[in-house]
Amino acid sequence: MPFPFRAVLFDLDGTLIDSAHGIAGAVNETLAELGHARVEPAVVLEWIGEGARILLHRALRHAGADLPDGPGFDRTFAMLMRHYAHSLPQQARAYPGAEDALRGLRARGVKVALCTNKPERFIAPLLEALGWRELFDGIVGGDTLPEGKPAALPLRHLADGFGVPVHACAMVGDSRTDAEAAHAAGMPLVLVDYGYHRDFDVRNADARAVIDDLRRLLPQEAGD
CATH class of the missing domain: 3.40.50.1000 (HAD superfamily/HAD-like)
Known part of the structure; x- marks a missing residue:
């Protein structure tokens, strides 16, 4: 056929x-830089799939520190993107x-x-x-x-x-x-x-x- x-x-x-291991590392580096506890990679896996901004909202919400879209969130998102870039070899x-x-x-x-x-x-x-x-x-x-x-x-x-x-x-x-x-x-x-x-x-x-x-x-x- x-x-x-x-x-x-x-x-x-x-x-x-x-890519979950690498993405989880980027999320955890971001949470740690913000003074929050790291989470297990399996937890981060549940947040993946709808884009990096939603991923960050889910991570911050889990930490009890979610931010509305705006300048504060954008600064935190830039932090995640910095760690995300460093995680690419682990994502591959x-x-x-x-x-x-x-x-x-x-x-x-x-x-x-x-x-x-x-x-x-x-x-x-x-x-x-x-x-x-x-x-x-x-x-x-x-x-x-x-x-x-x-x-x-x-x-x-x-x-x-x-x-x-x-x-x-x-x-x-x-x-x-x-x-x-x-x-x-x-x-x-x-x-x-x-x-x-x-x-x-x-x-x-x-x-x-x-x-x-x-x-x-x-x-x-x-x-x-």
Whole structure:
């Protein structure tokens, strides 16, 4: 059967890379600098998936010190971003099969995109650390466009850039944010059964498939 997608859009954290350890380190360095107690990485994992600003709000709320959006929050966010930048080498941990899937799709003529809520300025150095700079035909970060996931805009922007209808693309992710973005865009959804689900039930999310290894995305060719 021919591969049904002309383009595949990938989430990053929790889908292609297991970045939680590095992100947890950045959050804990920020909390410590503010005079708050550090938290277990498993706790931080529950806060990941909707962008760095929401991550910080959750961390501050947990510490009993949340701030409204404004100058005070922006200063604290800049502190998190400083620690976040230092954590990128620890974030660059690809899941087994991720690179094979990216390279395999491209070798078969499928457009490959990165669609993440990670701030754009951290994407290039992270891809450099992974050796993945040339593996994406399009990249959208959390602050590339006026809206990030779960809005449909990032997905539609990438599909439009490829000249591919949304129904001929797939969004591959691990979270409710990815699922809501795919549904809002009218794009087929594929979910992984690992990653950062929080309380999200991937088995009941109206996904085309739930997979345990990204290599399962590769088109099966005659003789495979």
